[in-house]
Amino acid sequence: MSVIEETFGALPSPTAAFSEELSGLAGIYQDDVNLMVWQRDLDSETKQSVSAVLQTDRPLSLNQIVTPENVSQSLERGLPQVDGRDALIRDIALLVDAYCCLFDLETAGLRLTQVDRAMCPRFHVDQVPCRLITTFAGPATQWLEENSLNRSKxxxxxxxQPDSSSGLIQANANIQQITVGDVALLKGERWEGNEGRGIVHRSPGVEQGQQRLLLTLDMA
Ligand SMILES: [Fe+2]
Structure with a gap:
C-alpha cells in the first residue's frame, strides 16, 4: 500500500477518459484518469503533409528540446525539405503549445520518429510523469483497461514469459487501441500519487512495408 493510500484510503481504479475537444486534455489532472485522449480526425492537408514527410530516403528521427516559441523553426530545420510539410509543422506546434500550457512548462522534449517495427513491443508503464503521444500514420498505441490486466505480471x-502467456492479460480482455491522429496523454509512474497506477501500454506491431510516424512530448 502506498503512502497516499495509507493516508487517504484507496483511490478509485485508474481509468481512461475521452474528449472531442483539445481543452478536454485537462482531464488528465483527475486522480482516477491515467489515459486522457483528445479524439480528432486529421484534416486532409495534415494527412498529405505526413505522407510527404514519410516519402524521403532517410527514416526520420528528430530528438529536440523545444519551446512553444521556437518549435516551428526547429522543425523547419529538422524535417526534410518537402512540399506540403507546413501543415504537419503547424499541428506539432499546436501540440507543443498545449502540452507546455497544460503542465506549465517552458520546454518540452520532442521526439518525432518514423518506425517500421515495434519499438516497445511488451506492455509496460512509463517511468515519466506524463507523456503525450500522437501517431500521425500507421497503427497507434495499444493499452489495457485496468480490469483486463494483472499488474504483478x-x-x-x-x-x-511473453505477455500472451504470463498472466498479465486477463482471459477475454480486449486490447484497446488509440486511433491515428488522436492525441493521448499517458500518465506514468512518476506523476505524483500515481505510483503503481501508470497506464499499461505498448507499441503495436508494424507489418512489412507499413510506416508509423510517432510524436512524443515529455517534460524536459
Ligand atoms: Fe511507453
Missing part, C-alpha cells in the same frame, strides 16, 4: 513479474 509486468516486467520481471512475467518470469520471462
Amino acid at each position: 509486468l516486467g520481471r513479474g512475467s518470469n520471462g
Whole structure:
C-alpha cells in the first residue's frame, strides 16, 4: 500500500477518459484518469503533409528540446525539405503549445520518429510523469483497461514469459487501441500519487512495408 493510500484510503481504479475537444486534455489532472485522449480526425492537408514527410530516403528521427516559441523553426530545420510539410509543422506546434500550457512548462522534449517495427513491443508503464503521444500514420498505441490486466505480471513479474502467456492479460480482455491522429496523454509512474497506477501500454506491431510516424512530448 502506498503512502497516499495509507493516508487517504484507496483511490478509485485508474481509468481512461475521452474528449472531442483539445481543452478536454485537462482531464488528465483527475486522480482516477491515467489515459486522457483528445479524439480528432486529421484534416486532409495534415494527412498529405505526413505522407510527404514519410516519402524521403532517410527514416526520420528528430530528438529536440523545444519551446512553444521556437518549435516551428526547429522543425523547419529538422524535417526534410518537402512540399506540403507546413501543415504537419503547424499541428506539432499546436501540440507543443498545449502540452507546455497544460503542465506549465517552458520546454518540452520532442521526439518525432518514423518506425517500421515495434519499438516497445511488451506492455509496460512509463517511468515519466506524463507523456503525450500522437501517431500521425500507421497503427497507434495499444493499452489495457485496468480490469483486463494483472499488474504483478509486468516486467520481471512475467518470469520471462511473453505477455500472451504470463498472466498479465486477463482471459477475454480486449486490447484497446488509440486511433491515428488522436492525441493521448499517458500518465506514468512518476506523476505524483500515481505510483503503481501508470497506464499499461505498448507499441503495436508494424507489418512489412507499413510506416508509423510517432510524436512524443515529455517534460524536459
Ligand atoms: Fe511507453
